[in-house]
Amino acid sequence: MSKNYHHGNLRQALIQAAIPVLREKGIVGLSLRGLATTLGVSHGAPYRHFQNKTALLEAIAVTGFAALQNICQEAELKFPDDPRKQLYEAGMGYIFYVVRNPEIADLMFRPGLSPDHAGAELQQAVDTATGSLATIIENGKHHKLYADHDTMDLVLTSLSTVHGLAMFIAGGILIDPASPRSRIEALGARVYDILMHGMENPDAPHHAQPP
Amino acid sequence: MSKNYHHGNLRQALIQAAIPVLREKGIVGLSLRGLATTLGVSHGAPYRHFQNKTALLEAIAVTGFAALQNICQEAELKFPDDPRKQLYEAGMGYIFYVVRNPEIADLMFRPGLSPDHAGAELQQAVDTATGSLATIIENGKHHKLYADHDTMDLVLTSLSTVHGLAMFIAGGILIDPASPRSRIEALGARVYDILMHGMENPDAPHHAQPP
DNA sequence: CTCATTAAGTAGACATTTTCTACATTGGGC
DNA sequence: GCCCAATGTAGAAAATGTCTACTTAATGAG
Numbered sequence: 001m002s003k004n005y006h007h008g009n010l011r012q013a014l015i016q017a018a019i020p021v022l023r024e025k026g027i028v029g030l031s032l033r034g035l036a037t038t039l040g041v042s043h044g045a046p047y048r049h050f051q052n053k054t055a056l057l058e059a060i061a062v063t064g065f066a067a068l069q070n071i072c073q074e075a076e077l078k079f080p081d082d083p084r085k086q087l088y089e090a091g092m093g094y095i096f097y098v099v100r101n102p103e104i105a106d107l108m109f110r111p112g113l114s115p116d117h118a119g120a121e122l123q124q125a126v127d128t129a130t131g132s133l134a135t136i137i138e139n140g141k142h143h144k145l146y147a148d149h150d151t152m153d154l155v156l157t158s159l160s161t162v163h164g165l166a167m168f169i170a171g172g173i174l175i176d177p178a179s180p181r182s183r184i185e186a187l188g189a190r191v192y193d194i195l196m197h198g199m200e201n202p203d204a205p206h207h208a209q210p211p
Numbered sequence: 212m213s214k215n216y217h218h219g220n221l222r223q224a225l226i227q228a229a230i231p232v233l234r235e236k237g238i239v240g241l242s243l244r245g246l247a248t249t250l251g252v253s254h255g256a257p258y259r260h261f262q263n264k265t266a267l268l269e270a271i272a273v274t275g276f277a278a279l280q281n282i283c284q285e286a287e288l289k290f291p292d293d294p295r296k297q298l299y300e301a302g303m304g305y306i307f308y309v310v311r312n313p314e315i316a317d318l319m320f321r322p323g324l325s326p327d328h329a330g331a332e333l334q335q336a337v338d339t340a341t342g343s344l345a346t347i348i349e350n351g352k353h354h355k356l357y358a359d360h361d362t363m364d365l366v367l368t369s370l371s372t373v374h375g376l377a378m379f380i381a382g383g384i385l386i387d388p389a390s391p392r393s394r395i396e397a398l399g400a401r402v403y404d405i406l407m408h409g410m411e412n413p414d415a416p417h418h419a420q421p422p
Numbered sequence: 423c424t425c426a427t428t429a430a431g432t433a434g435a436c437a438t439t440t441t442c443t444a445c446a447t448t449g450g451g452c
Numbered sequence: 453g454c455c456c457a458a459t460g461t462a463g464a465a466a467a468t469g470t471c472t473a474c475t476t477a478a479t480g481a482g
Contacts, residue, residue: 007460027238028469033439042461048457053239086309088449106321109378126384147412149405153398156379157372157405164371167320173337179297194360194368198409201358221430244468253432258470313445 009050013039015059022060022103032056058119061107065125067097072132076139083139088192090136091162095188098166099177105167130155158195165191222260224250226270233271233314243267269330272318274307275338278308281405283343287350294350301347302373309377310388310395316378341366376402 007013017035032046032053050056076087096104137154140146146154169184170177217225227244243257243264259312261267286300309316348365351357357365380395381388 010459021260026265028268031439032441040460043439044441045460046461053440057239087256109375109382109384110317123384142413144412145415146410147405147408149401149410153401153405156376157402158410160375160402161368161372161406164320164375165367168367168371171320173334177401190364191368191371192359194358194364194409195406196359196374196409196411198405198407199357199360199365200367200407201355204354204356208270218431242468243470252430254429254468255433255470255472264469 007039007041007045010041010045010061011023012185014046014049014056015063018056018060019101019103022106050193056182057107058122060104061110062125064104064108065122065129067101067104068094069125069129069132072129072136073098076132076136083136083143084134085138087158090133091192092185092188093144094162095166095184096181098163098170100185102167102170102177105163105170109129109163130159133159161191161195184188218250218252218256221250221252221256222270225257225267227272228313229267230312232389233317248419253378261370262336268318269333272321273333273336275312275315275319276333278315279305280336280343281341282308283340283347287343287347290390294347294354294356295348297347298369299403301344302369302403303396305373306377306395306399307382307392309374309381311386313381316374316381320374341370344370372402372406396414 014032014035018030021034030053033043036043036046046056050059066088071093072090075086075093078089079085081134087162096207134151134155137151137158138147151174165188169187175183175187213308225243228249229241232241232246244260244400247254247257257267260337282304282316283301286297286304289300303323329347345362345366348357348362348369350364374400380398386398387392
């Protein structure tokens with residue numbers, strides 16, 4: 001590996017280097033130039049890999065979805081024939097991932113990071129990640145575990161809930177994200193419980209369909 | 212009103228002017244200088260109202276929480292003695308708010324927009340907004356509407372779910388955010404149903420507590 | 423009414439950053 | 453071994469964030 005010039009894997013290095021900067025200084029404080037200097041390349045080099053700053057952010061979001069997919073797959077493998085545990089494990093895994101990488105999660109679900117180029121790569125990552133989650137849900141359906149709903153609706157509901165909870169925790173809005181693991185787990189378990197069995201009291205008075 | 216100099220309400224004007232820019236060009240494309248020019252003031256003027264760019268973004272996030280609070284309060288007034296409808300109305304109202312103002316919602320729940328100054332004003336806005344939602348949940352509890360959970364857990368779960376769903380819709384990840392109102396409502400209603408009655412099939416096999 | 427205080431806006435300066443463009447180096451495929 | 457596409461470099465132009473030292477106007481005390 002020649003010492004200088006061709007870095008070897010600048011693209012990946014940029015993504016990795018950007019993450020701590022995002023955490024410490026936020027999106028506004030991130031600069032491609034600064035990353036280049038940190039990595040010992042010239043200030044123009046990053047543009048060989050990312051059209052602009054937004055494209056780098058999008059690439060980071062992609063890694064988040066890749067992680068989500070990974071978490072789902074591992075959960076599935078870990079409990080091959082217990083889809084209930086698969087979902088629980090995946091959800092909890094995602095929560096801890098977000099707590100450890102809040103800056104990545106922050107980039108994942110956002111209305112058009114760049115409203116222009118519709119991020120085909122990102123859309124792809126989203127699709128495969130939700131696909132992995134859908135598999136877990138489907139497993140549960142085969143075991144008659146879930147009520148009769150469209151799979152996509154279940155994916156959507158669970159992912160929304162878990163992601164929202166994770167962001168709340170990571171943002172320190174509810175509890176200190178540095179709380180001991182057990183405290184976070186307890187909160188996750190309570191929300192999981194509500195999500196599984198519903199908010200509503202089963203013997204609630206007159207059950208009118210909401211308008 | 213003197214034609215020049217003292218703008219009168221520059222702070223508010225900046226917030227309003229920033230919103231469309233955020234939608235069209237994203238956080239990265241927003242510039243205080245540009246806003247100043249648009250509003251016909253000098254490039255330094257914004258700094259009389261916001262310490263920096265991040266502070267402006269935070270102020271926009273605050274308006275989002277104010278809107279959330281408003282939506283909750285209106286829902287409560289609209290159905291004074293039907294807490295079920297209160298929650299449904301609030302949730303659906305929030306979804307449509309996010310669809311109409313995705314760029315604002317995007318700023319609301321994020322881990323430390325600026326990790327430094329902990330945004331007291333924002334924290335305040337968060338607290339009163341979640342407080343309004345908590346009131347609606349409390350109303351339901353008085354009617355024995357909800358299962359026996361901590362109020363904060365219910366607030367958290369419902370807000371997470373609704374916010375997540377709204378972001379998905381607004382981001383165009385699932386369905387076109389320009390879909391007719393009825394399509395969005397239908398999706399919201401399905402998720403609401405799942406959230407209320409739970410994902411799980413009530414007659415599901417062996418109900419082991421998740422680990 | 424006048425005047426001092428202060429909030430709000432201006433103008434200019436400087437360091438950084440984004441990006442563009444033209445050029446250099448290298449590794450790999452033929 | 454040579455040529456080319458990919459990758460990195462260097463330099464410059466325009467925009468931006470943000471500081472500092474002024475200017476103007478609104479306001480309230482006397």
